Amino acid sequence: MSHTIQIVWFKRDLRIFDHAALSNACKRGPVLPLFIVDRQILRAPDYSSLHYNFVSEALNELRDSLRKMGLPILVLDEDVVSAFTHLLSVYGKIVVHCHEETGNAISFERDRHVRNWTREQGVELNEYPQNGVIRGLRNRDGWSRKWNERMDAQIIPIPEPAKAPELRIPGVSLPISSNLDLNQDFGNENKLLGGEKAARELLDSFLDSRSKDYEKLMSSPISAPHHCSRLSPYLAWGCISSKVVVQATRARVAELKAEKGGRSSEGPRLRSLTSFHSRMHWRCHFTQKLEMEPKIEFRCFNRSLDNLRSGTPNANLLEAWRSGQTGYPFVDACMRYLRARGWINFRMRAMLVSFAAYDLWIDWRFIKDFLAQTFIDYEPGIHISQLQMQSGTTGINTLRIYNPVKQGMDHDPKATFIRRWVPEIARLSTPEIHDWGTDTFLRPTADYPHPIVDHAEAVRLARQRFRDIRTSANYKSDSEKVRLLHGSRKPSTRRHRHPTHGKSKPSIAT
């Protein structure tokens, strides 16, 4: 008798722990885990070898974990719908299990095709949520409550070893990065290895010790690499689930509170964990925006701002920014660090975008793919929402314009970070470095450019342009539409739970 084969299609969910699709498939067995090398995604302008290498490592570990469960993974290198057609033709009866993905337009279209194909073929398709993003919402009413329900749900254990079907299709080995014609040259000094084990170790070390001064040390590019959790690529590629991270954080908070008793020394630690917990909430909050309005990948949240920075940007300015040659030492140091490591902390990302958006007046759509390629943790929903927020195109957030010299003095007061990444000016004194190119220290050097724009003047002009557009006919009503669809609500019943003292916390950034 031929069995129905339960196919678990792995996408951005490269793990076996807390994995709804795998668990449900195993209950019904026999189970065929599947990974498809999706060339459309790989060729996309927002993808790079940095992502592929991380995913390959995660996939190798996943292959071992599944093998221990008696389930060899099948890797196919063909168009996704063709792959499923092929599987249906050789097995006769299949059910597909996968996670709900909130990705770029390519993955959105791919998943739509798969959905249509399963409908036409009468194949059962089960898509499971894997975080706090809710599919099919019309607005944000009650969203925080739903997020909490998702995070409170029971963690799904690793399934018992299951029966594998006879392998009737030859799989391929995962192609090596250099054979794939991917966007290259990013993150060559990346230190993060993909996989579930590394994710767990990072979570544990963060909750045990590294989070101690997280709140205080997250903003400087010198301290952030150690004191931030560094979980972002693992969450983005699904090596760990949001629920596991949130529940472990809440458990750690409870433990510290119990240990703390009357001691106030754990106060900063508890505040840090609260702050971290909020960010886990933000992650889904921002991804929810793309889920509800996929078009924000290509157009501004506030449509009145679509043509604000119209036209192709000045190629020289764009290239100077991309290559860390703007003549603003702290901006250039951050860009060079990012390109080498494939990661930089939140504040520095925001400053880099602010510099492109306000100082150079470059539309976020011209930097989106480049930054996506350089971020090992590229998560379309967060990335696009943040890019727009830091460029001022949401219409519901106040403009956040960073002064690059002040940022350098605040977060790299001794200029050690700048000296490491902009060696051309390393021999100068600290004040000379911070004030590079200003009238105070006009020191020409053949190796390093003078500032390519005057920050104060550029910002004055940018603010004026925003003031002008805000008086345009549709600006206010367009902003109101954004607020209604995407703005965070003050939850009416159970507000976002404050993990340190159980009280509700005001809603998060819109």
Ligand SMILES: Cc1cc2nc3c(=O)[nH]c(=O)nc-3n(C[C@H](O)[C@H](O)[C@H](O)COP(=O)(O)OP(=O)(O)OC[C@H]3O[C@@H](n4cnc5c(N)ncnc54)[C@H](O)[C@@H]3O)c2cc1C
């Ligand atoms: C322009 C821009 C683009 C960004 N693009 C991405 C992206 O593609 N992928 C991504 O994961 N983060 C992105 N971020 C948010 C943030 O910079 C990173 O999540 C963070 O630096 C990751 O490091 P961490 O894991 O050590 O973070 P931690 O500080 O330890 O935070 C824990 C987790 O919370 C989430 N998180 C933290 N900050 C934010 C935030 N501001 N918004 C939403 N979620 C957050 C992440 O999942 C992160 O792993 C972007 C920020 C900016 C300004």
